[in-house]
Structure formats: structure tokens, C-alpha cells
Amino acid sequence: MAFQTTLGWSLISSGIVTLVLKVLPGDSLWWGLLFLVVGATVLYIRT
Template sequence: MARNTTAGWSLISSGLVTLLLTALPGDSVWWGVGLLAVGIFVLVKT
């Protein structure tokens, strides 16, 4: 279970970092939103 929680927090932090990097070309905002959603899903399922 600890591994899943760690994975969830890792995905959430990756999503937040991606949201901060909106200056990059492409739709990095959607990557951030997607990673946040997956991270929250992983945390809720554990």
C-alpha cells in the first residue's frame, strides 16, 4: 500500500510541476491536469 501512496504523491507532484511549466510548447497544461487526476485516483484507491 505504501508503494501506491508514493506513486500517487509522485504523480500529483509531477502534475503540479507540469502545470508550472506552461511556458513549454504544446499543451503541457493538459499533461498536468491528467497527471493530477491519475495521482488523485491512485491515492483514493489505496
């Protein structure tokens, strides 16, 4: 059950990030790296 919830949120968030990257100015690589760092930080803080 938890795996399905995690998978669902992962797919939703990746879709949102893809849409945001289309809208944001600049190189999407740097935005992607920024989102990865922020996501990793949030996961690290929550545990």
C-alpha cells in the first residue's frame, strides 16, 4: 500500500516538474538539479 502511494506521488510530482520546466526560463538542467537537491533535503530532514 505504501509503495503504491509513493509511486503515485512520484508520478504526479514528476509530471508537475515536467510542466514547470517547460514554463521556467533558462536551462532545464539547472532547474532539474535544483529540484533534486531540494527533494533530497526534504527527505533527509523528514527522516
